[in-house]
Amino acid sequence: MRILGIETSCDETAAAVVEDARAILSNVVASQMTTHGKYGGVVPELASREHLRAIVPVVRDALEQAGCSLADLSAVAVTEGPGLVGSLLVGITYAKSLCFAKSLPLIGVNHMEGHIHAVLLEAAADGRQVLFPVLALVASGGHTHLFEVREPGQYRLLGRTRDDAAGEAFDKVAKLLGFPYPGGPIIDRLAPHGDPHGVRFTLAKMKGNPLDFSFSGLKTAVVRWVEQRDLAAEIETRRALVRHNPAPAREDWLAVTPKSTLDLLASFQQTVVDELLRRALAAAEVMDAETVIISGGVACNAGLRKAAASARFGCPVLFPTPALSTDNAVMIAAAAFPKLERKQFAGWDLRARAHLTLA
Ligand code: KG4
Numbered sequence: 430m431r432i433l434g435i436e437t438s439c440d441e442t443a444a445a446v447v448e449d450a451r452a453i454l455s456n457v458v459a460s461q462m463t464t465h466g467k468y469g470g471v472v473p474e475l476a477s478r479e480h481l482r483a484i485v486p487v488v489r490d491a492l493e494q495a496g497c498s499l500a501d502l503s504a505v506a507v508t509e510g511p512g513l514v515g516s517l518l519v520g521i522t523y524a525k526s527l528c529f530a531k532s533l534p535l536i537g538v539n540h541m542e543g544h545i546h547a548v549l550l551e552a553a554a555d556g557r558q559v560l561f562p563v564l565a566l567v568a569s570g571g572h573t574h575l576f577e578v579r580e581p582g583q584y585r586l587l588g589r590t591r592d593d594a595a596g597e598a599f600d601k602v603a604k605l606l607g608f609p610y611p612g613g614p615i616i617d618r619l620a621p622h623g624d625p626h627g628v629r630f631t632l633a634k635m636k637g638n639p640l641d642f643s644f645s646g647l648k649t650a651v652v653r654w655v656e657q658r659d660l661a662a663e664i665e666t667r668r669a670l671v672r673h674n675p676a677p678a679r680e681d682w683l684a685v686t687p688k689s690t691l692d693l694l695a696s697f698q699q700t701v702v703d704e705l706l707r708r709a710l711a712a713a714e715v716m717d718a719e720t721v722i723i724s725g726g727v728a729c730n731a732g733l734r735k736a737a738a739s740a741r742f743g744c745p746v747l748f749p750t751p752a753l754s755t756d757n758a759v760m761i762a763a764a765a766f767p768k769l770e771r772k773q774f775a776g777w778d779l780r781a782r783a784h785l786t787l788a
């Protein structure tokens with residue numbers, strides 16, 4: 430059984446063909462990074478326009494690379510939310526038209542469920558069994574959620590961010606310091622060059638659910654740190670670097686980033702990693718997790734991977750490979766297989782749902 434997955438919820442136009450929830454036949458991702466980079470974040474109108482431009486060639490490439498035609502598919506799966514409405518609409522409308530033209534079943538997938546399935550697919554591909562219940566931490570630019578997964582398709586929300594998502598905090602701190610979007614990968618590359626204890630952040634104590642996250646206080650602390658220093662010239666040097674070189678290497682960034690700023694970046698990353706793992710550890714204990722899954726764009730973070738490996742979860746901790754951590758359509762197709770089995774198909778009334786929840 431082959432499913433074509435389509436993902437357009439944010440700033441990546443992606444299509445992939447997956448066979449039997451375990452074999453990736455193709456995985457095509459057209460990134461809009463160069464479009465949004467200079468704005469410091471995703472500009473929704475530009476994102477929709479770029480999706481419109483990319484969707485036809487991206488799906489065509491995915492089918493070609495998989496060596497199959499629409500007639501070889503069992504279904505088309507598409508992200509229905511959460512995400513940017515204008516962006517989601519492009520994928521949904523295109524998926525609907527393919528299904529209508531070829532009489533294929535249409536499957537709507539929650540983007541966060543996709544991130545979790547990226548890990549389940551890779552485990553299945555390697556012939557590794559994943560024991561349930563699973564604690565899933567989904568940390569990306571749009572969400573930071575902890576889910577209890579009793580079995581595939583059964584989710585219970587344990588905690589979520591009350592303000593910024595973890596990736597959003599990375600992106601905002603990077604932007605504040607003159608780095609382009611997305612800031613997460615840049616901070617990740619520079620953090621090992623700074624002292625993670627160089628800057629001390631005191632985190633506000635939160636009332637209510639102890640498994641909820643909050644990153645806005647940390648962001649404000651970074652804003653204060655920047656305001657207390659005269660960084661205008663330093664920040665302008667970095668902006669100028671990007672104007673001349675859209676993809677600077679680590680050495681280029683190091684040449685325009687003094688030790689004090691590297692210490693700040695390392696300390697900021699360390700704090701985010703500590704916060705993510707502290708709550709994931711507490712959640713895993715509360716629900717007696719047999720496996721921990723950490724996925725979403727922030728799961729690419731080397732500091733997080735290293736810290737998770739030495740954290741005392743008492744059960745296996747699984748990350749997707751970096752290519753399947755950030756947004757892709759393999760994960761959307763993978764998440765659709767259990768729905769195909771249950772014949773859980775969407776109708777023509779499938780709509781883009783910006784705030785779709787998983788549980
Ligand atoms: O999952 P994703 O591709 O899109 C959303 O669903 O939001 O995640 C993108 C987010 C961005 O905020 C980006 O800065 C962050 O993931 N990210 C990282 C790293 N790579 C991507 N954050 C920290 N370290 C990284 N290496």
Ligand code: ZN
Nearest residue numbers: 569725726756
């Ligand atoms: Zn995502």
